[in-house]
Amino acid sequence: MTAVETTQTRSNGISYQELLDVDSRPAPDVLRWVSPMPPGPDFVPVERYTSAEFHRLEVEKLWKRVWQMACREEDVPEVGDHLTYDIAGISVLIVRTAPDTIQAFRNICLHRGRLLKEKSGRDDELRCAFHGFAWNLDGSLKHVPCKWDFPQVDETWRLPDVRTGFWGGFVFINLDLDCAPLEEHLGDLTAHFERWPLERRYKQAHVAKILDCNWKVAQEAFMEAYHVVATHPQLLPGIGDANSQYDVFGNFCRAITPNATPSPHLQWSPTEQEMLDAMFDRNLDDPVMVEVPSGDTARRVAGDLRRRAMVDVLGPEAADRLTDAELCDSFYYTVFPNMHPWGAYNRIVYRFRPNGNRHDQCIMECMFLSPYDESQPKPPAAPIHWLGMDDDWTDAWELGLLARVFNQDVFNLPKVQDGLESGAIDTVTFANYQETKPRHFHQLLEEWLAR
Numbered sequence: 001m002t003a004v005e006t007t008q009t010r011s012n013g014i015s016y017q018e019l020l021d022v023d024s025r026p027a028p029d030v031l032r033w034v035s036p037m038p039p040g041p042d043f044v045p046v047e048r049y050t051s052a053e054f055h056r057l058e059v060e061k062l063w064k065r066v067w068q069m070a071c072r073e074e075d076v077p078e079v080g081d082h083l084t085y086d087i088a089g090i091s092v093l094i095v096r097t098a099p100d101t102i103q104a105f106r107n108i109c110l111h112r113g114r115l116l117k118e119k120s121g122r123d124d125e126l127r128c129a130f131h132g133f134a135w136n137l138d139g140s141l142k143h144v145p146c147k148w149d150f151p152q153v154d155e156t157w158r159l160p161d162v163r164t165g166f167w168g169g170f171v172f173i174n175l176d177l178d179c180a181p182l183e184e185h186l187g188d189l190t191a192h193f194e195r196w197p198l199e200r201r202y203k204q205a206h207v208a209k210i211l212d213c214n215w216k217v218a219q220e221a222f223m224e225a226y227h228v229v230a231t232h233p234q235l236l237p238g239i240g241d242a243n244s245q246y247d248v249f250g251n252f253c254r255a256i257t258p259n260a261t262p263s264p265h266l267q268w269s270p271t272e273q274e275m276l277d278a279m280f281d282r283n284l285d286d287p288v289m290v291e292v293p294s295g296d297t298a299r300r301v302a303g304d305l306r307r308r309a310m311v312d313v314l315g316p317e318a319a320d321r322l323t324d325a326e327l328c329d330s331f332y333y334t335v336f337p338n339m340h341p342w343g344a345y346n347r348i349v350y351r352f353r354p355n356g357n358r359h360d361q362c363i364m365e366c367m368f369l370s371p372y373d374e375s376q377p378k379p380p381a382a383p384i385h386w387l388g389m390d391d392d393w394t395d396a397w398e399l400g401l402l403a404r405v406f407n408q409d410v411f412n413l414p415k416v417q418d419g420l421e422s423g424a425i426d427t428v429t430f431a432n433y434q435e436t437k438p439r440h441f442h443q444l445l446e447e448w449l450a451r
Helices: 016-021 052-063 182-186 215-220 233-238 272-279 298-314 316-321 324-328 402-421 436-449
Strands: 042-045 068-072 081-087 090-098 101-106 141-143 161-167 170-174 202-211 245-249 252-257 330-335 339-341 348-354 362-370 385-387 427-430
Touching (some): 052 348, 161 182, 298 324, 330 436, 362 402
Parallel strands (some): 202 385
Antiparallel strands (some): 101 161, 245 252, 252 330, 339 348
């Protein structure tokens, strides 16, 4: 990448820090941290999105060596529960091997190479369906049919281990057994989520869909608010898109986009009611869902409404401490390379990865992590809901209003891939500030490819 100096660093609209100054409650420190990336638009080679050869380089230099989120701990709640995580033609088996232990192995029979497991389930052993070779849940060899015919096989023939790490209720895996610890990769991420611990959530929804584009094309569409003015114009009265704050912190970065405040792109001043209606994505023909009283603001009304909704799960004192910003705004983090957990009590977590070994297709996933009454048992994790390639996102009813927004987002993505594949341009150009997160991603990607 190359960088070009510029003096313009942000929109002329109200800054996010200025919005915090007029919040109904003092902002937590995490929202006051400001860590911009040095300025300069970046130019990224188109081959990063269109080349099968570059995809193979990513597999060797990135996917086989980097920490990546595989699942939630509650996806394998009982001993013997297992699921597969597939990345670029490599399958990993995640297994609950003891009440307090989760391990990961390469999902392959050491006899003739068949996948041991193809879907989630619960077993007391890991047995190959081809010839019946079996391993214990901890990966140690259990049974060899006609053992007399395999004098070369002994108890050292265990399933290949995969490194595991745990953060926020997630299970991370790394195919590189000599990798640095997960904690080193995540850096100070825990401090950012200390006020909103994700381990104290349950997976309420999980939806996945294959998209006709490179995984980076899809991921980058969800890393900035710059696209809102063209892609989601119905939201403009209630979203401060160009007033977003972008920060970088080691191997992760974040964007903070304020809601219930108008976009600086508008040539008119919406009322507080129009801001709230846009924030709730209200159709013009629909009745008003919540009215803004005279003299009040959309941010305070939305904050109060959501604060009341949090009482049942957090208790009245904890709910009352939450700021309007925490309850209204979008805090979307990116943990390199492909995990996107949202902060505060927005439930979203995204994950993007190649679809098999194709450079021109990817899997997009959206999870909802919801708080729950911890005096009650933790609700079970929702199973993954796969949409077909031609299915509409609104077929995933569990996503609510977000599904309509997804339809607008993903409509563009195959067309971006087609344009990049056409050969008309050699580079992709990123904005200096509003596309900080894609720039930061590509900076880290370059570092990984150079190792």
